[in-house]
Amino acid sequence: MPSPQQARAQASAITAGRTAPAGDASPTSRLRELFEGPGLSPAHRRIAQYLIEHLTEAAFLSITDLAERVGVSQPSVTRFAGAVGFSGYPALRERLQSLALGSLGSGTPSAPAEQRGNELQAAVDAEIENLENLRRDLADPGRVIEVGRALSRSAPLTVLGLRISVSLAEYFAYAARRIHPDVRLVTRGGSVAYDALLQSREAGGDWLLAFSLPRHAQETLTALRVARGAGLRVALVTDLALGPLAEEADAVFATGTGSRLVFDSYAAPGMVAAALLQAMTDADPERTQARLEEYEQVAEEHQFFLRD
Numbered sequence: 382m383p384s385p386q387q388a389r390a391q392a393s394a395i396t397a398g399r400t401a402p403a404g405d406a407s408p409t410s411r412l413r414e415l416f417e418g419p420g421l422s423p424a425h426r427r428i429a430q431y432l433i434e435h436l437t438e439a440a441f442l443s444i445t446d447l448a449e450r451v452g453v454s455q456p457s458v459t460r461f462a463g464a465v466g467f468s469g470y471p472a473l474r475e476r477l478q479s480l481a482l483g484s485l486g487s488g489t490p491s492a493p494a495e496q497r498g499n500e501l502q503a504a505v506d507a508e509i510e511n512l513e514n515l516r517r518d519l520a521d522p523g524r525v526i527e528v529g530r531a532l533s534r535s536a537p538l539t540v541l542g543l544r545i546s547v548s549l550a551e552y553f554a555y556a557a558r559r560i561h562p563d564v565r566l567v568t569r570g571g572s573v574a575y576d577a578l579l580q581s582r583e584a585g586g587d588w589l590l591a592f593s594l595p596r597h598a599q600e601t602l603t604a605l606r607v608a609r610g611a612g613l614r615v616a617l618v619t620d621l622a623l624g625p626l627a628e629e630a631d632a633v634f635a636t637g638t639g640s641r642l643v644f645d646s647y648a649a650p651g652m653v654a655a656a657l658l659q660a661m662t663d664a665d666p667e668r669t670q671a672r673l674e675e676y677e678q679v680a681e682e683h684q685f686f687l688r689d
Contacts, residue, residue: 394663395522395529395656407514408480409433413622413635415476416465424453425461426623432477433623440477444470504641511637511649518636519656528616528632529660535588537563539581539613542592543570543601549592549618549647553654559676560662560669570600575607582611590657593619593626594638595645605629618653 416429431451432439439447447470448455462473498506519525532538538561542550547568554566565586567577578589589608593601602625605615615630622635634653639646662669680686 394666395526395659407517408436408483409514409637410518411480412436417622417627417633421461421464421623424457425464427451428453428458428461429465429623430621436477437481440474440481442474500641504639504646507641508639508646508648511639512652515636515649515652522656522660524632525634525653525656526660526663528634529657530664531614532557532588532590532616532657533561533661533664535586536561537565537581537584537586539565539567539578539586539589539608540591541567541574541578541589541601541604541608543568543574543604544598545596545645546592546594546598546601549594549650549654552651553590553592553658556658557661560658560665560672562672567604570598570604574600574604578604578608578613579611582608582613587614588616589613590616591618591630592650592654593617594647594650595620595640597621597626602626602629616657618650618657620650 412429412433416433421429428447428451431447435450439450442450444455444458448458451458459470462468462470465473467473467476538557540550540554540557542548550566550568554564557564563584565577565581567574581589589605591601591605591608597619605617605626606629608615609629614632616632616634617626617630618634618636619626620635620638621627622633627633627635634657636649636653638650639648
């Protein structure tokens with residue numbers, strides 16, 4: 382009889398192909414796709430990130446107000462509009478307003494302040510919104526399936542998470558070791574990370590999966606550059622689809638983090654990690670089954686877990 386984990390691996394395979402209309406993609410995801418193509422300057426990336434993070438407000442700002450909010454000049458805003466394919470700021474703002482109004486129309490009506498609860502409940506509400514956006518982004522699971530297959534084939538597979546991102550990297554590596562024969566975890570930066578990345582490539586590894594959540598560490602950026610220089614491809618789970626970290630990645634999974642409390646929460650990035658793990662199990666079901674069976678035998682023999 383299969384263990385609960387084996388049964389879940391068999392029953393929860395990701396279905397390839399689009400399962401929901403393209404229009405279901407979240408507004409923030411559409412903005413990221415709109416802005417990620419051109420090679421934007423640092424000032425333009427600041428504008429793009431502000432628009433992504435404050436869409437419903439920014440869509441109705443004048444060019445003067447937007448420039449002041451971001452801390453750039455009005456000509457920079459005009460050049461940004463041209464860089465992302467619009468005739469000028471009015472055309473860009475029209476597109477932003479369309480996305481913003483669609484986002485407002487698809488959501489639930491705002492409750493009066495007295496019904497919205499306390500700050501902890503507001504933080505939960507924000508995470509629910511992040512998960513709703515991620516759900517729309519996963520309407521087509523094709524990219525998750527593709528990257529999961531690539532991670533499954535990479536031997537060794539290296540997982541990187543520094544500073545606040547260590548916890549998600551450890552979670553992913555712990556689970557991936559149940560289904561992959563050689564997973565190497567890097568949670569220290571500097572020369573220690575460089576050694577691990579170079580050794581992984583020399584051992585035949587093709588991919589690095591990196592987690593980078595706010596505040597983003599300079600040493601993470603340096604590690605990604607070392608990995609790319611060594612010939613590793615990079616998959617990145619983060620909250621920013623724009624900027625220097627994303628520019629060093631071959632595949633970016635950008636999703637929101639909870640920022641309502643003193644320390645951020647990571648419900649949506651955790652879900653991305655779980656989705657990639659699922660895609661890895663689907664990529665080689667025979668190996669997955671064999672490794673899970675072997676692990677269950679060892680766990681039973683040494684009584685790793687309490688009996689339910």
